[in-house]
Amino acid sequence: MATQPAVSWLLTLLLLICIQFGSADQKNITAKPGDNVTLPCTAATNDSVDVAEWIRIDLWPDHVILYRDKQFDPEDQFPSFIGRVDLQDVAHGNVSLILKNVTTNDSGMYECRVIHTENNRTKRSNLDIDPISTVNLTVKAEIKNRGRKYEIKDEEEMDGGKKDGTNNTLLKILVLVVLVVLVVLVVIVIVIIVKRRSSRPEAEEHELERL
Known part of the structure; x- marks a missing residue:
């Protein structure tokens, strides 16, 4: 009987983890060179954030x-983004990234992180937290030929999208399998411990009877 609460708790934990994996799917945005795009990211509250970072x-x-410190910090900003990026509405917790005049070189996986803290001097090293938004941006060039539009894709771009999606799916499956195995092992250990404890009184009674 002692194992039932532990098993129920472990199963609940596994279910919550599965739900988290299911809800953490990335957003995909496609644009053309020269477009202005907005990568969505909103803090948990509508209050002003202390630190917000896009990478x-x-x-x-x-x-x-x-x-941070109620201003944009240019330190360690990648040169190609200087003068082309902004946040939508920091004062109300909307830190969606506005990226202007995109090019094919802007394609990639973007992550948004936010911190609410009383210490506005929070260092960048403290941003080692999970992203609240992940966006895969793909910028595709087009050419017109006889009234038709053709997207220009190199082999790396064509394979990259498929590989990213496959790798993310395989990673999630692997993590879930590992978690299931761990839960099963923990349950087995708990059952063994309970059985050993329950068998001790019986062994002691047999010893007393022999004496």
């Missing part, structure tokens, strides 16, 4: 844009 994974540790 592109392949350019880290340089950032796309960093807001």
Whole structure:
């Protein structure tokens, strides 16, 4: 009986983790060169945020844009984003990234992180937290030929989207399998411990009877 609460708790934890994985899917945005795009990211509350950072994974540790101390911090900003990025409405918790005049070089996976803290001097190292928004931006060039539009894609771009999606799916499956195995192992250990404890009184009674 002692194992039932533990098993129920572990199953509940596994369910919550599965729900989290299911709800953390990335957003995909497609644009053409020269477009202005907005990558969505909204803080949990509508209050002003203290620190907000956007990065592109392949350019880290340089950032796309960093807001702290009630101003934008140009330190470690990747050069190609200087003068082309802004946040939509920081005062009300909307830190969606506005990226102007995009090019094919802007394609990539973007992550948004936000911190609410009383210490406005929060250092960038403290932004080692999970992103609240992940956006995959794809910028595709087009050419016109006899009234038809053709998208220009190199082999790397064509394979990259498929690989990213496949890798993300495989990673989620692998993590879930590992979690299930861990839960099963924990349950087995709990059952063994309970059985050993319950068998001790019986063994002691047998010893007393022999004496």
